Amino acid sequence: MAQNINPFYSSQNAPSKAAEEKQNIPKDNHAVSKRLQKELMVLMMSTEKGVSAFPDGENLFKWIGTIIGPQDTVYAGLTYKLTLEFPHSYPYSAPIVRFATPCFHPNVDAVGNICLDILKDKWSALYDVRTILLSIQSLLSEPNNESPLNPQAAKLWSDQTKYKKHLTEEYHRALNGDQQDS
16 A cells, blocks of 8 residues: 655655755855855965966856976976866865876876865865965875875885986976877
8 A cells, every 4th residue: 555755744854965965055156156256356466476277268167277386396397287167066065176287196196186185075165266276286295195096106205306207207298298289
């Protein structure tokens, strides 16, 4: 015998995961766009050296970021492009950030994914594009070898001379490959 269940009553007792997630999503994209415009202005006015980001064309939800390798590290003098994709639930959800320029690093995989806690489980709505880029720049000089996405880089990290040689070779190979594709 079939049993009638009031869907309104059962959903009140056990809210779905989708309903819980919707509580964090702004009603429209206007608030997100306004936040991203504000962050763009902060970045443009910033005196921060070595990091920058701008929307990729007209789409305010996709940005291109640039990080210059920190001084006194194996990354000094190298420039990396990143892509930032902001969900419509930003800033309550972290953006998807990837290296567009290949980056040999213990916490970056072959396709540019980054293992960084603030982009995953430690995300906070208080973070902005500037703090993300500065955190990634800091990660370049202080990798987390306990959680490598690139085991080869993690293994080489202890010998900075060998690491720098391999890093430089890969960086220039990637740049020359990009120039040939153009």
